[in-house]
Amino acid sequence: MLEARLRKLDGIQSAKVRGFDRESKFYFNLEISENKSVLPQAIRKMLEDLKTETKGDEDYPYNSMVITAITGKVEKSGDAWTFTARGSNQKYDLAATEALKKMVESGKSLLTVAGKVSDEQGKLRLEISDVKDPAN
Amino acid sequence: MRMMVAVLALAGAVWGCDAKATEAAPQEKKAEGSSYKATVKIDDV
Numbered sequence: 715m716l717e718a719r720l721r722k723l724d725g726i727q728s729a730k731v732r733g734f735d736r737e738s739k740f741y742f743n744l745e746i747s748e749n750k751s752v753l754p755q756a757i758r759k760m761l762e763d764l765k766t767e768t769k770g771d772e773d774y775p776y777n778s779m780v781i782t783a784i785t786g787k788v789e790k791s792g793d794a795w796t797f798t799a800r801g802s803n804q805k806y807d808l809a810a811t812e813a814l815k816k817m818v819e820s821g822k823s824l825l826t827v828a829g830k831v832s833d834e835q836g837k838l839r840l841e842i843s844d845v846k847d848p849a850n
Numbered sequence: 851m852r853m854m855v856a857v858l859a860l861a862g863a864v865w866g867c868d869a870k871a872t873e874a875a876p877q878e879k880k881a882e883g884s885s886y887k888a889t890v891k892i893d894d895v
Contacts, residue, residue, distance in 0.1 A: 777891035
């Protein structure tokens, strides 16, 4: 049910539940077109629509979203770091790590990153957990 | 004459196979990086 709903969202190429055990069944692995961006707000809206359509029978609260690999350009402006996704040009504020800072200082700005996406108070933010050179 | 026809037929068959092999060349690999990956956690109530 949720897999099918996720697949209908604009930009989602595939959506698969991680597994069927007690913990894995809550996680869905998504593959998203690079020229689109699927944000937490789109997932929350899909879940709200599902709840409304089923008169509350299908009630699944959004928990979190983690990008596991996305390539784009990292830039620093003053103390602020931003990430602009390749293809979609979606911008995220970055919570930069030392590893990311070192890579940018060494001249690399096109990077593949992973991290938790949040949109609290309307601010789209990516908390970097991993960074690598897309050429490697 | 019969021999010549056979040789021509064989040559045609070989040429045909070659053309088919060219047509069946592997399609260009989908550009890497055309998608990105994410995981979403959705709770149950």
